[in-house]
Amino acid sequence: MAVEEAIRLEDVHVRFGPYPALEAVNLTVPAGAFVAVIGPNGAGKSTLLKVLLGLIRPTRGRVRLFGRPLERVPPSWIGYVPQFKTLDRSFPALAIELVVSGLRRRWPGRLLPGERAAAREALARVRGEGLSEKSLARLSGGELQRVYLARALIRRPRLLLLDEPATGMDVLGEADMYRLLEAYRDETGATILMITHDWEAAYHHATRVLVLNRRVIGFGPPERALTDECLRRAFGHVGHEHTLAFHPERRDA
């Protein structure tokens, strides 16, 4: 085994009552890959991430990260940016406290000088240097995304799990974010799994694309996974005016 496996799913099924959310998912992701996960709403994308986090136990199948069963993976190896900020806006907190919680894995009371410095640096990396002393309740959607990203990065994870991290970010912010993620991956060899609805971003930034709709419809390099055939099977139809913009085979058409 030349390249380490970051993620290995074998025959993973997840059911919510009678409803299957994931069926027979087999997936192997080599360490250092940048995987974009695409699929329609309700396809089980977030569910897949939660399975990797240990938040949802599969009804069947086996999950391994870095060759280990989940309970033997140190939590600090995984950085997570959740999809819907189920953020309780009434919770009194400063942005810097949320970032430090990523380091401490507890809610911080008094911040240590080292934690404060690390949090400021993480916020600066996501272009959120002005945010540290702001109340979470007062942040805009895009600012909140940055703070959550800083929270995930501060522990320097080997695996980054991002659930639609670009939601709410402006165009420049989005470009910055991809640059940042690519730089982090180059620097640390970390594996990134990012859910997105932006096929274009998936095409340009990911090394692999996973097309998911309850089952794995396609998985491979962007130009092989993002084919009309795969997208049609995942989404039911392909809006051609959308795909033309980025589709590899039609790029020069």
Next chain:
Amino acid sequence: MLEALALPFMQRALLAGVLVGAMASYLGVFVVQRRMSFLGSGLGHAALGGVALGLFLGYPPLYVAIPFTVAVALLIAWVRERTELGGDTAVGIFFSLSVAIGIVLLSLKTEYAADAFTYLFGSILAVGPADLWAVAGVALLTLASVPLWGRWAYATFDRDLARADRLPVLADDYLLAALVAAVVVSAVKVVGILLVAAFLVLPPASARLLARTFAGTTVLAIGLGVAGAVAGLFLAYLFDVPSGATVILVESGLFLAALLFSPKT
């Protein structure tokens, strides 16, 4: 007023007041933020069942009421976790059941009536040495839980983030519920069953209006809880009225002041 400090019953009441004021406000911060205020009210009423059982069996009531109410709290947490009923329904069911048990037991013997009155409204005369020991025991347990503050706060902020970091979120729910129950019961001699829920909720609510962080809210709530209890007990002594009412009046006044001075309004 200072001569009151020389009276043994007043010393006991003040000591108990400081301890339960600090504990109730400390745990109340989690109760308020987790939107479990109704649990506090329910457990206060459940304590009535426990107190009545203690009186009926002839044991010091708190020593029966504390385990009884802790058991009710654990049952509520269990029903909430296992069914789709929701916490408020579980609370409603078990607290009515406990009150019903309490009423039946109390009406079996009429001489309980006077005792029952002090439990309902609180009294500075009511805190006996045995009660003080019970309060001190619960205070030790609460103090022992303080290192868990960061864990509980994290899970209060976002359960999934805490679970993803492998914190024992579910076990902590039970622990918190049990401790809230113990603290609620240990506070009934001072504030009474009827008002104990407000005792749990008012200082954290005031603190929340003034503080910008969860740690700040916690510290401020404890300060307000202690101040409210001490001031309320002195007022109860001065005017010879039930201490539960004076404590809650003081705390309500502090809450109104916090509303006025809140930076967000």
